[in-house]
Amino acid sequence: MQVSINVNGNQVNEEIEDRTLLVHFLRDQLLLRGTHWGCDTSNCGTCVVWMDGEPVKSCTVLAAMADGHEIRTVEGLEQNGQLDPVQQGFMECHGLQCGFCTPGMMMTARALLDRNPDPSEEEIREAISGQICRCTGYATIVRSIRWAAVHEASAKQGSNS
């Protein structure tokens, strides 16, 4: 079947096998390898991308279901050569080690901050609780997201003054 999907702002029209999972479509067909495949059962969250602004687990979404929708992946976080504050925060606060869960974690973090620019530690933990990281023990991920929140707030203040 034919799908037409907006991926990171670009319209793509592709022929796919009906049963193709979104994660495999992104990785194997569009060669966007930042989205990872970790479990098949929606438990690990390494495959999290956005569909119409909502984080979804792309291992349990058919590419066909994304037809006519907007998908954003980790490759779409950096804009005009400018890292997203979430990406910067993960580097500054050691929010990643092996890097495998990181793209999914950052997509969820970006969605959280768009909704709630000043989340508490509890709110951050709740937001990423559908995703697993085996390396960091989560504390540094929480700090990374707080770093992004604080720096976005001060950047906003700076541009207002």
Place this chain on the structure above:
Amino acid sequence: MTTVETRLTEFADNNEKPVGYGRMLRKEDPRLIRGQGNYVDDLNLPGMLHLAILRSPVAHARIKSIDTTAAAALEGVVAIVTGADLAEKGLAWMPTLSNDVQAVLATDKVRFQGQEVAFAIAKSRYIARDAIELINVDYEILPPVVDVRKALDPDAAVIRDDLKGKTNNHCFDWETGDAAATQAVFDRADVVVSEEIVYPRVHPAPMETCGAVALFDAVEGQLTLWSTTQAPHAHRTVYALVSGLPEHKIRVISPDIGGGFGNKVPIYPGYVCAIVAALVTGKPVKWMEDRSENLSSTGFARDYIMKGEIAATKDGKILAVRTHVLADHGAFNGTAAPVKYPAGFFGVFTGSYDLEAAYCSMTAVYTNKAPGGVAYACSFRITEAVYLIERMVDCLAYDLKMDPAELRLKNFIKPEQFPYTTKTGWVYDSGEYERGMRLAMELAGYDELRKEQEEKRARGELMGIGISFFTEAVGAGPRKDMDILGLGMADGCELRIHPTGKAVLRLSVKSQGQGHETTFAQIVAEEIGIPPSDIQVLEGDTDNTPFGLGTYGSRSTPVSGAAAALVARKVRDKAQIIASGMLEVSVADLEWEKGSFHVKGDPSKSVTIQEIAFKSYGAGDLPEGIEGGLEAQICYNPSNLTYPFGAYICVVDIDPGTAQVKVRRFIAVDDCGTRINEMIIEGQVHGGLTDGVGMALMEMIAFDEDGNCLGASLMDYLIPTALEVPDWETGHTVTPSPHHPIGAKGIGESATVGSPPAIVNAVVDALKPFGIRHADMPLTPSRVWETMQGRHVPSI
């Protein structure tokens, strides 16, 4: 809450300390946070085929027949390969890292659920999966051996009838220490406490599963294998020995690895299948296992039933420890441990205490379960050893009605006793145990916590405080004692300084997230004064790095870190001679100040390492006998292991209505000797502590009576999320290793080793009002509830 290390206001700063040790942002992060990592599954070669493995649905059965007709006829299928096909090529069996053999594809019998039976090669990932569904295997079901306690019963089915003359499921016996001396001490002790301590089977479950891409160039006879391996050089040698391909025609590349934790040390049948598929088809072939395959067939961890006994005086002087272990090794002995250490480094079960005697005997058996045993950041079975001793010390404290911190403080090996030889023959290099313990108690506010607990107990609330103190043994070799399949545990390292003073460092080890590109650049920077940003660290490619045994058992910094420091010193020594020529003084008249040599007493006369580098390749003569260029290579053979240690305190609350355990606080004081990058060390500790929460409270690979694996998905095998763990509180002491060139001891596995007993001790402490002295992991709400009702049963 007391938090000792970094908070939001304090971040790594590359600019503040550009050269050497200290907090520094990671060099690997810019690609990883952009989704530009390069993991095995990211590789997509032209014409690449996909491989899927058919696995046994049952634990024990004879294969009567395999019909591949329908599968082979499916459009898009290139080939179907069975065990019989491999047997024709002499490839149906392969050696394990413990000198046992393991079936690549089953020929006669299947011996665990999930065992490899056949594979399909197809044009796409999905068609390969379709194809294995069409393979029809006729099994004659045999009685499975699931209960490890019954594996040696005379009527138990014999699993390993492939081994000549095998009439039972015995795998090996092992002992350490002095049985008679230990018995004598037990005979005269005031107090003897016995307890059966179970460490259930768990799984490392890295976020990236295992996989490989194999490419065979038939004209050149060259095999290239990209694979998820923590030990690329050792794997290359084994492939050469198994396949008969010459070793110089095999290149193993381990690209970015999405977590390993020991899961990616063994050679799995899937890797061999991918190689065979590339040889058979002449095309590149990718094999990437799914999560269920990872959990049910690759290297598990633990599975020890330990009968512990501890002897002491009535005032709490610990005299001796004794244990008998029943070890479940699964269907094949796939333990990845040094050959002379079939139980890994379990011999350090004497812990951090000054004992008069110790003895351990062990019986290892085969069962119808997946092979493995050494994995999950276990430091070669030190997790089991530390759990045993730290649980037993708490049992003793319970019987003596002593405070567990006081009991430990009374029995620690003292600083002046180092180097300390334990009763099982391990030579601990350095330690200041009491200092670490007191710091942890201070950070925790131990006395206040005990007061709070007393008040809560009076109100019927369940609060527990658990302590563990551990000593690890990491950084294997030396090579005289330690080898894997005959390969000595020593590691090479090569450093080249380019003419403009930039450098490339080549390592034998392989990061799976530990940040080698950063840490090793810092080690070299500290020695030679080139900024870490100017040092490229290469690893994970056997064609481009020197030989070595790889990353596991926390050995990268203790072994390769030493190699990196020494190779840099070797380069610096040569640089000094070149500098003496440039400054026209004798070598002895030069002084090193990080980054340059200057004439003693006249700092204005100096040359930088960058200037020396250019000179070494440049025009004009060099001092007599000095070859051009600025590079060196060494192989570091450690003279001893290093012995990191730590004191951990855990505070839990248990809901008396639901028996749900909540880890409220966790205080970890670690001593890994010299600290290279604070940020990375803290990250390693946090990750290990989270593993500990998983093992103590949630994780277990269980089996039903038919041998079905009950933990084969992340819906059944529960791993902690951000909601199950607290904000970690860390602190540290520094006791350098006296024999290590930079005094570093390794940190990768400390927290995984040290945290489970602290958490279990805390839960058991909370349950003290119920008269509970021991309860087995995983302490799930149902297991804790049963324990509260006086119905505790061992977890295996």
